Amino acid sequence: MRKPLMRIPYTGPLPPPIIIPRYANTPAGARHALTRFLTAAEAYKGERRSPGHDPTKAVLLTGAGISVASGLADYRGTGGTYTLNRTYRPIYYHEFVTDHEARKRYWARSFLGWTTLHKARPNAAHMSVKALGEMGFINSVITQNVDSFHSMAHPDLPTIELHGYLRALVCIHCHSQLPRSEFQKSLSILNPQWTAFLEEMLATGALDSENPAERRAKGLKSNPDGDVDVPDASYTTFRYPACPTCLAHPPKLEDGTRARVEVDSDGAWSPRSTAGVLKPAVVMFGESIASNIKTAAEEAIDNAGRILVIGSSLATYSAWRLVKQAKERNMPIGILNLGGVRGEDSFFSDLGPSNDGEMGIRCNESADKLLPMVVEDLKGSHMPDTGGIHRTLNVGNSEVVKS
Numbered sequence: 001m002r003k004p005l006m007r008i009p010y011t012g013p014l015p016p017p018i019i020i021p022r023y024a025n026t027p028a029g030a031r032h033a034l035t036r037f038l039t040a041a042e043a044y045k046g047e048r049r050s051p052g053h054d055p056t057k058a059v060l061l062t063g064a065g066i067s068v069a070s071g072l073a074d075y076r077g078t079g080g081t082y083t084l085n086r087t088y089r090p091i092y093y094h095e096f097v098t099d100h101e102a103r104k105r106y107w108a109r110s111f112l113g114w115t116t117l118h119k120a121r122p123n124a125a126h127m128s129v130k131a132l133g134e135m136g137f138i139n140s141v142i143t144q145n146v147d148s149f150h151s152m153a154h155p156d157l158p159t160i161e162l163h164g165y166l167r168a169l170v171c172i173h174c175h176s177q178l179p180r181s182e183f184q185k186s187l188s189i190l191n192p193q194w195t196a197f198l199e200e201m202l203a204t205g206a207l208d209s210e211n212p213a214e215r216r217a218k219g220l221k222s223n224p225d226g227d228v229d230v231p232d233a234s235y236t237t238f239r240y241p242a243c244p245t246c247l248a249h250p251p252k253l254e255d256g257t258r259a260r261v262e263v264d265s266d267g268a269w270s271p272r273s274t275a276g277v278l279k280p281a282v283v284m285f286g287e288s289i290a291s292n293i294k295t296a297a298e299e300a301i302d303n304a305g306r307i308l309v310i311g312s313s314l315a316t317y318s319a320w321r322l323v324k325q326a327k328e329r330n331m332p333i334g335i336l337n338l339g340g341v342r343g344e345d346s347f348f349s350d351l352g353p354s355n356d357g358e359m360g361i362r363c364n365e366s367a368d369k370l371l372p373m374v375v376e377d378l379k380g381s382h383m384p385d386t387g388g389i390h391r392t393l394n395v396g397n398s399e400v401v402k403s
């Protein structure tokens with residue numbers, strides 16, 4: 001079995017976006033091409049790869065770009081975290097697991113950001129994915145996002161959350177899970193000064209933006225590391241709760257001895273403990289993707305006839321490799337992303353000028369605008385078929401004859 005993939009940030013420069021077919025450089029052209037892509041009858045001509053393989057359906061691979069219209073920042077877009085905060089560095093798994101101080105800092109920042117995330121909702125792009133699933137154009141979704149918007153928007157369409165989810169915490173010792181909303185309440189009780197500050201910042205609207213200048217203007221100051229300066233409250237004093245399961249029943253350690261789980265008088269985890277550390281149920285940088293999730297994602301690729309990437313620059317290797325796998329299977333590849341995509345040339349290099357979208361599409365449009373239009377066009381059509389039946393699709397003002 002291959003080694004599970006490690007999640008590490010990709011920092012290389014991205015190429016400028018390419019556009020395929022050439023007319024897909026306008027919203028109307030992209031709409032036409034994406035509709036062709038999703039309805040092409042002859043997506044995959046090879047042999048059946050797995051019992052669940054349906055060559056007429058697409059698998060979606062989504063990234064942060066699909067959630068921008070829900071008010072969340074992406075990483076490399078114009079309002080992205082990495083773009084606005086050049087010094088931003090995510091926490092690494094080994095730091096989180098080994099360093100109490102790093103965890104305090106992580107949870108303090110997360111405490112301030114959670115309300116915004118918690119209030120955010122799926123947008124028109126997620127709802128379009130639901131519609132595409134119901135109409136039979138896609139059979140599964142793989143997402144790099146940890147916001148759970150896909151499972152909220154379309155609970156019945158199989159969705160693989162490649163990097164986990166923020167809606168829960170998992171104990172690194174006993175592996176039991178805890179809802180994040182419950183954990184947030186504990187953080188709030190353990191850190192009254194931060195709670196007062198959070199309420200103040202929610203009232204000024206400072207947390208609605210990732211832009212440091214806008215935040216500063218509304219009273220939220222940050223230091224060069226991107227840490228928020230909370231008056232009279234230092235990161236070193238931030239407290240977080242222990243895993244309730246470990247606290248009630250301390251687990252056995254690897255050496256066979258019983259772990260020690262201690263809390264202060266308010267229930268905050270004590271650094272004298274040897275277990276009971278909760279972590280967000282996401283795959284952190286430097287942490288491996290669980291092998292069952294990795295296998296499920298590979299199977300989802302093998303069960304589809306084409307792949308459509310939405311809102312991802314494929315900067316993480318795990319996502320890039322899934323598209324490479326699709327390429328190796330000769331599957332048509334579609335990419336809908338604002339801005340360049342890692343190694344995108346290689347995905348389209350063999351497409352000739354006769355491609356009208358059915359063999360591949362690359363466009364530079366926002367998903368929440370384009371996908372609802374494509375859904376509108378597809379509503380009048382039938383399931384993709386494998387026969388040579390002529391059908392007409394209404395695409396914008398033009399009528400396209402599909403054969």
Ligand SMILES: [Zn+2]
Binds near residue numbers: 171174245276277
């Ligand atoms: Zn535990």
